[in-house]
Amino acid sequence: MEEEMQAPRQYPAAMVNITNRCTLQCKHCFVFREENPNDPQKEMDTETMLRKLSGLQKKHNISTMLWMGGEPLLRPDVLREGATLFERNTVTTNGTLDLIELPNCIYVISLDGPPDVNDAIRGKNCYKKVMKTLSRVPEDFGPTVMCQCVVTRTNEDRLAELVELLRPTRIEGMTFSFYVPTANDESELTWGSLDRRDKAVREAIRLKEKYPAFIWNNHRTLELTLSQYARQVTDDCPSKELVLPLYLDQDEFVSPFCCYGNDVDCGLCGAWVVFYLAAKLEESGIKDWKL
Numbered sequence: 001m002e003e004e005m006q007a008p009r010q011y012p013a014a015m016v017n018i019t020n021r022c023t024l025q026c027k028h029c030f031v032f033r034e035e036n037p038n039d040p041q042k043e044m045d046t047e048t049m050l051r052k053l054s055g056l057q058k059k060h061n062i063s064t065m066l067w068m069g070g071e072p073l074l075r076p077d078v079l080r081e082g083a084t085l086f087e088r089n090t091v092t093t094n095g096t097l098d099l100i101e102l103p104n105c106i107y108v109i110s111l112d113g114p115p116d117v118n119d120a121i122r123g124k125n126c127y128k129k130v131m132k133t134l135s136r137v138p139e140d141f142g143p144t145v146m147c148q149c150v151v152t153r154t155n156e157d158r159l160a161e162l163v164e165l166l167r168p169t170r171i172e173g174m175t176f177s178f179y180v181p182t183a184n185d186e187s188e189l190t191w192g193s194l195d196r197r198d199k200a201v202r203e204a205i206r207l208k209e210k211y212p213a214f215i216w217n218n219h220r221t222l223e224l225t226l227s228q229y230a231r232q233v234t235d236d237c238p239s240k241e242l243v244l245p246l247y248l249d250q251d252e253f254v255s256p257f258c259c260y261g262n263d264v265d266c267g268l269c270g271a272w273v274v275f276y277l278a279a280k281l282e283e284s285g286i287k288d289w290k291l
């Protein structure tokens with residue numbers, strides 16, 4: 001009874017998966033492990049989705065929406081209307097479809113490394129397709145276009161190369177996020193310990209120092225990802241507090257444990273958003289992550 005009377009929790013941001021369909025079949029994809037995700041019949045229709053999202057915006061006072069999939073650009077109708085509901089929008093895309101004009105929007109294009117590394121994970125010619133998409137972005141395009149590279153044990157030595165390749169393109173800047181393993185993850189992607197991940201984080205810090213305007217992770221965000229701080233941050237995960245995850249499950253949105261799913265290993269989480277928020281909280285004097 002008491003619980004029913006409590007005001008709904010406020011979330012400054014949310015992330016929503018608006019489709020399980022995708023134009024790629026990446027090796028590490030958890031969406032694609034589902035049975036036949038490319039069946040549009042199984043998806044919530046646009047009108048219902050927009051009604052639910054508008055209700056959730058009001059209920060939780062959400063200002064920023066992170067639009068995800070699958071490939072969210074497969075549902076341009078949802079994006080066009082949906083983006084008007086929020087003050088700020090971020091669309092994460094695999095970059096194989098043309099970007100569309102949206103208000104107050106940042107496009108985050110995922111690339112996992114230079115062409116050979118990227119395509120080994122994301123599929124043949126994927127890198128080329130992304131470059132083609134970038135070449136078609138109009139001069140006066142409103143949204144910001146950036147890239148996010150998920151750093152793993154397999155691409156950690158190729159980050160500088162990716163930066164060099166992207167700097168002359170239409171990409172305005174990039175961030176590094178570090179792989180979030182599932183519990184008992186034994187794939188080639190994970191370092192298996194925070195100590196072993198530090199080499200990759202230090203490389204990102206080196207690149208930040210070399211290309212301060214192009215690498216958009218701030219210095220403190222990367223520093224907090226180092227093993228000496230990371231555990232303090234993930235034990236008190238700011239993303240879990242501030243970002244409402246909404247997964248599409250046929251006719252409903254369900255909220256998993258966090259935006260990386262239910263089966264995650266928080267102890268090894270290197271998600272950009274977690275450390276970005278941690279640095280912000282420190283800046284505002286709300287948290288102190290000092291040793």
Ligand code: SF4
Nearest residue numbers: 022024026029070094
């Ligand atoms: S682009 Fe994203 S959703 Fe699509 S297959 Fe790759 S990881 Fe999965």
Ligand code: SF4
Nearest residue numbers: 234237258264266269
């Ligand atoms: S896995 Fe999820 S809950 Fe755990 S630290 Fe990372 S974002 Fe937070």
